[in-house]
Each structure stands twice: as C-alpha cells, then as structure tokens.
Amino acid sequence: MDWTDDGIVLGARRHGESSLVVSVLTHGHGRHAGLVRGGAGRRARALYEPGNLLRVTWKARLAEHLGRFACEPLSSDAALLLDDAGRLAALTAACALIEAALPEREPHPGAYDALARLIRALPQAGYEAAYARWELGLLTELGFGLDLARCAATGSSDALAYVSPKSGRAVSAAAAEPYRDRLLRLPRFLVEDAPADRSDLVDGLRLTGHFLSVHVFAARQGGVPAARLRLFERLARPAAMKQAI
Amino acid sequence: MGEMVAGIMTGPEIERLIQLLARLPGLGPRSARRAALHLLKRREALLDPLARALTDVAAVVKACHVCGNLDSVDPCSICADPRRDTGLVCVVAEVGDLWALERSGAFKGRYHVLGGTLSALDGVGPDRLNLNGLIQRAESGAIREAILALDATVDGQTTAHYIADRLSGTPAKVSRLAHGVPVGGELDYLDDGTIAAALNARRPA
Numbered sequence: 176m177d178w179t180d181d182g183i184v185l186g187a188r189r190h191g192e193s194s195l196v197v198s199v200l201t202h203g204h205g206r207h208a209g210l211v212r213g214g215a216g217r218r219a220r221a222l223y224e225p226g227n228l229l230r231v232t233w234k235a236r237l238a239e240h241l242g243r244f245a246c247e248p249l250s251s252d253a254a255l256l257l258d259d260a261g262r263l264a265a266l267t268a269a270c271a272l273i274e275a276a277l278p279e280r281e282p283h284p285g286a287y288d289a290l291a292r293l294i295r296a297l298p299q300a301g302y303e304a305a306y307a308r309w310e311l312g313l314l315t316e317l318g319f320g321l322d323l324a325r326c327a328a329t330g331s332s333d334a335l336a337y338v339s340p341k342s343g344r345a346v347s348a349a350a351a352e353p354y355r356d357r358l359l360r361l362p363r364f365l366v367e368d369a370p371a372d373r374s375d376l377v378d379g380l381r382l383t384g385h386f387l388s389v390h391v392f393a394a395r396q397g398g399v400p401a402a403r404l405r406l407f408e409r410l411a412r413p414a415a416m417k418q419a420i
Numbered sequence: 421m422g423e424m425v426a427g428i429m430t431g432p433e434i435e436r437l438i439q440l441l442a443r444l445p446g447l448g449p450r451s452a453r454r455a456a457l458h459l460l461k462r463r464e465a466l467l468d469p470l471a472r473a474l475t476d477v478a479a480v481v482k483a484c485h486v487c488g489n490l491d492s493v494d495p496c497s498i499c500a501d502p503r504r505d506t507g508l509v510c511v512v513a514e515v516g517d518l519w520a521l522e523r524s525g526a527f528k529g530r531y532h533v534l535g536g537t538l539s540a541l542d543g544v545g546p547d548r549l550n551l552n553g554l555i556q557r558a559e560s561g562a563i564r565e566a567i568l569a570l571d572a573t574v575d576g577q578t579t580a581h582y583i584a585d586r587l588s589g590t591p592a593k594v595s596r597l598a599h600g601v602p603v604g605g606e607l608d609y610l611d612d613g614t615i616a617a618a619l620n621a622r623r624p625a
C-alpha cells in the first residue's frame with residue numbers, strides 16, 4: 176500500500192537511535208504517523224520540526240501497519256518562528272491541539288487547510304486573532320461549532336456580547352444582563368472583521384478554550400494540552416495585557 | 421544449563437552481559453556479542469578494570485545539587501572551580517550538552533542542567549525540568565547572565581522562551597546562542613530553515 180500527500184509536521188518521536196516516528200496532518204489522509212529511517216540524523220532532523228510542510232509518501236505492506244514515510248521538504252516554517260516566543264507558542268499549541276484532538280487516519284481536509292492558513296498567518300501582525308479564529312474553526316471541524324450568528328434568547332443578531340458556556344450560543348448584551356457573570360464574553364473580532372486588543376484576545380482564547388476543554392478534551396487524560404495552556408498564560412499575563420497589538 | 425545466543429551455547433551470565441550491552445547507544449545484539457567476547461578475551465586488561473570502574477561510578481557519581489551536572493563530588497568540579505566566572509551560567513538541556521560546551525573550551529562560566537526540554541508531544545511540562553534551582557540562583561543575584569544554550573528546535577526554543585519569561589523578574593540578564601550557518605557550512609547544502617534563521621539573525625559586517 177502506498178500514497179503521496181502533503182503533510183504538516185505535528186511532532187516527531189525518536190525510534191531507536193537514528194529513526195523517528197513522525198506525525199503529520201495530511202490533506203487527504205488525516206493525521207497519520209509513519210517511520211522515517213535516518214530521520215534523527217544531523218542533516219535530516221530539521222525537516223521534522225512541528226509546522227514544517229512536507230510531501231510525504233507512505234508505504235506499508237498492510238493498511239494497519241505503521242508504515243514508512245519518505246519525505247521531501249516543501250517549506251520550513253518552524254525556523255522562521257523560533258525567535259518569537261508568542262508565535263512559537265501559537266504554533267506549538269496548534270500542533271499539539273491537532274495531535275491530541277483529531278482521530279488518526281480520518282481525513283479532515285478542512286482542518287489541514289485551516290492549519291496551513293494559520294501557519295502562513297503566524298509571521299504576520301495580528302497572529303493572535305488568527306489563532307483564536309482557527310480554534311473556533313477547529314471546534315466546528317470537530318462537530319462542536321458555536322452558534323454565534325444570533326442571540327439564543329431574542330433571535331437578534333445585534334450587539335452579541337456573550338456566549339452561553341452550556342449551549343455555545345451567542346447572547347446579546349441586553350438579554351445577558353441578568354446572567355452576565357455566568358456567561359463567557361464574546362469579543363467582536365470572532366464574529367466580524369474587527370480589531371482586537373489584548374483583553375479581546377484573552378477573552379477569545381478563554382471562550383474557545385472552555386469549549387475545547389468541555390467537548391474535546393474532557394475525556395482525555397491530562398485534559399487540554401499543556402502547550403495550549405502555556406499560550407493562554409502567556410497572553411493573559413498582566414505585562415502582556417498592557418501591550419497593544 | 422546454557423542458553424542459545426543466535427545459535428551459540430553460552431552461560432546465563434554471558435547472555436545477561438550481552439543483553440545489557442545491547443541496550444547501550446550504538447550497540448545492537450551483534451555488536452554487543454562482539455563487545456562481550458572482546459571483554460572476555462581481555463579479562464585482566466579490560467574486563468576487570470571496566471567492572472571496577474562501573475562499580476565505582478555507580479557508587480559515587482551523583483547529580484550536583486547546584487547545577488544538575490553528573491560528577492563524583494557534590495558540588496561538582498565545575499561549580500567548585502574558583503577560576504570560573506560564577507556570575508555567568510550556561511543553561512543546557514542535558515549533561516551531554518554540557519560536555520559538548522566543555523569540549524569546545526570556549527565557555528569559562530558555570531552551568532545549569534535542565535534534564536530535558538518542554539515537549540508538547542511527550543507531555544513534558546516545566547514541573548519535570550530542573551527549573552526551580554535555576555530560578556533560585558537567579559533570584560539570589562548569583563547569576564549575572566544566563567546563556568540559554570538549548571537546541572535550535574521547536575521544543576528547545578519553546579523551553580528557552582519559557583525560561584526567559586521566568587527569569588524576567590530577576591537581576592539576571594538573559595541571552596541565547598545564535599542560530600545560523602555552521603562553521604564550514606556551505607550555503608548550497610544548508611536546509612531552508614537554517615538559511616532563513618541565519619538571515620533573520622544577520623548582523624552588520
């Protein structure tokens with residue numbers, strides 16, 4: 176059996192002294208792992224950093240085998256982000272979420288396209304907002320999309336300012352008034368093309384983080400991946416809150 | 421009763437030796453058999469001294485309580501060396517990295533060994549690294565500059581940024597190793613990522 180596809184590296188573990196088991200998110204074959212012989216070598220190791228785009232050819236005798244990858248590099252995006260703590264944290268969190276949330280060998284072309292778009296957006300300004308929108312899209316891809324189009328109480332699409340932590344539906348500012356302290360704040364940049372300050376970004380990640388935690392990672396040992404928690408901590412720190420984007 | 425090692429009858433002691441040698445880095449079952457046979461044929465010159473050396477190392481070598489380096493004395497020889505710059509601390513992931521820096525002879529300060537790096541895939545968090553000792557050293561004012569000498573990988577640099585954040589409230593200045601073209605490296609043979617990192621880290625000529 177064999178196939179060739181484009182894949183984004185999610186992570187790599189050493190196998191023996193010179194090989195790696197590499198996990199990639201492919202366009203047509205979903206999250207897939209494979210053995211790369213010699214992948215831990217000095218020259219080859221840099222290819223298998225999270226976020227790098229590869230053309231992978233997978234070969235195995237039977238479909239259920241781990242199989243072997245032969246990889247060609249297409250772009251080395253990870254290297255561009257190594258010096259930037261925030262961008263690197265976003266890349267690590269995105270790869271860790273995909274690795275933990277997506278079932279193996281189940282095609283999710285939407286998730287692949289969204290992750291590729293996010294990685295292209297990471298070197299640019301406003302990457303934090305792009306990341307929060309990506310998490311919102313990931314929830315939808317996994318079947319837990321939020322209904323942010325209209326108010327759950329009034330049906331109006333105006334002045335949506337909160338989200339119910341139970342139903343995942345938006346609530347307008349007026350309708351939310353009696354329950355405000357029990358609702359999650361909905362920053363405008365998640366529903367329309369609006370600028371986001373640090374506080375909005377923290378609210379955005381708190382919102383998506385809540386639903387990831389409740390719907391996607393509740394049954395997973397260890398809960399939400401640590402890389403995602405560190406990204407939120409980094410963004411929510413008081414020093415970071417003072418900075419404007 | 422002897423045991424079969426790939427068709428050869430050996431006693432259980434030899435079999436055990438081969439099995440243990442085969443677990444060492446760089447050795448497989450075949451090379452472990454060769455090494456075992458080599459040891460057995462040179463009993464006085466190699467086997468007995470090696471056995472004594474292993475026993476001694478197991479008895480006395482421990483992690484330095486200051487930096488995490490492995491040595492037979494605690495604090496380790498590097499931490500106890502008065503000729504070294506006490507305010508300059510190089511933070512490395514593993515003892516092997518410390519040995520690499522010492523081989524270069526380019527660093528005359530002290531070290532701090534983390535015992536690994538943060539890893540999203542393997543679930544290694546800050547609690548599994550030797551970080552508290554470093555932060556205590558920095559908070560006490562003992563560190564003038566902390567040089568983060570960690571791998572130029574996503575995990576290595578994620579760890580470096582995390583440590584830089586943790587040290588930001590201390591008197592220690594934080595720096596890191598440069599990324600880019602290795603000595604003797606030809607541009608034509610470098611991977612895209614290294615070239616991109618080198619361009620990002622360019623400096624005035």
